[in-house]
Amino acid sequence: DGGITQSPKYLFRKEGQNVTLSCEQNLNHDAMYWYRQDPGQGLRLIYYSQIVNDFQKGDIAEGYSVSREKKESFPLTVTSAQKNPTAFYLCASSIVGNSNYGYTFGSGTRLTVV
Amino acid sequence: AQSVSQHNHHVILSEAASLELGCNYSYGGTVNLFWYVQYPGQHLQLLLKYFSGDPLVKGIKGFEAEFIKSKFSFNLRKPSVQWSDTAEYFCAVSSGTYKYIFGTGTRLKVLA
Numbered sequence: 001d002g003g004i005t006q007s008p009k010y011l012f013r014k015e016g017q018n019v020t021l022s023c024e025q026n027l028n029h030d031a032m033y034w035y036r037q038d039p040g041q042g043l044r045l046i047y048y049s050q051i052v053n054d055f056q057k058g059d060i061a062e063g064y065s066v067s068r069e070k071k072e073s074f075p076l077t078v079t080s081a082q083k084n085p086t087a088f089y090l091c092a093s094s095i096v097g098n099s100n101y102g103y104t105f106g107s108g109t110r111l112t113v114v
Numbered sequence: 115a116q117s118v119s120q121h122n123h124h125v126i127l128s129e130a131a132s133l134e135l136g137c138n139y140s141y142g143g144t145v146n147l148f149w150y151v152q153y154p155g156q157h158l159q160l161l162l163k164y165f166s167g168d169p170l171v172k173g174i175k176g177f178e179a180e181f182i183k184s185k186f187s188f189n190l191r192k193p194s195v196q197w198s199d200t201a202e203y204f205c206a207v208s209s210g211t212y213k214y215i216f217g218t219g220t221r222l223k224v225l226a
Binding site: 040042044048090102107 | 118120123148150156157158159160163204213214216217218219
């Protein structure tokens with residue numbers, strides 16, 4: 001079945017550490033996205049990528065970094081510079097050039113700083 | 115800048131009650147509108163979408179939404195809710211790009 005796989009489901013990080021969240025899709029979608037979900041704040045865009053080796057900052061990119069070396073993969077690194085990293089992180093993908101299609105979401109990674 | 119407002123943050127209903135969740139957006143041009151649902155422990159799923167044509171859109175599980183351009187609204191409705199509709203609902207807007215703006219979400223609890 002085609003879809004998006006995010007791993008791990010739960011992640012614990014010590015303060016000052018960088019961690020990387022994995023996102024892999026087999027839908028052959030060109031565009032991929034990272035959102036952060038916090039209670040009462042909805043989904044906020046961190047980074048997005050339209051094509052391989054290219055990505056753009058979203059609304060809350062500070063303290064995060066991404067790479068897009070392969071079409072299928074869009075890992076997100078939460079760096080020690082992110083002041084409040086505890087949140088639920090969602091990865092999504094879509095077809096480029098057709099915003100009518102909608103996003104396909106992964107099941108998310110819950111990151112907790114301990 | 116575009117924005118999406120969902121005014122109801124928490125809604126509690128009894129089974130068989132009617133549901134209407136509000137969604138207003140701020141953007142003057144052509145928009146594509148979506149409702150997503152997140153059931154407890156599950157990932158976000160597309161409930162319905164509007165991009166052109168009939169402003170009354172029907173989605174899965176008996177949900178529908180009406181696009182009222184003059185009011186910049188895209189409210190979600192269901193005539194009779196079930197316990198299984200307990201979830202968080204998100205409205206989203208796209209202005210023709212593939213970048214969406216999401217609302218803050220509405221948590222719906224249906225009492226059996």
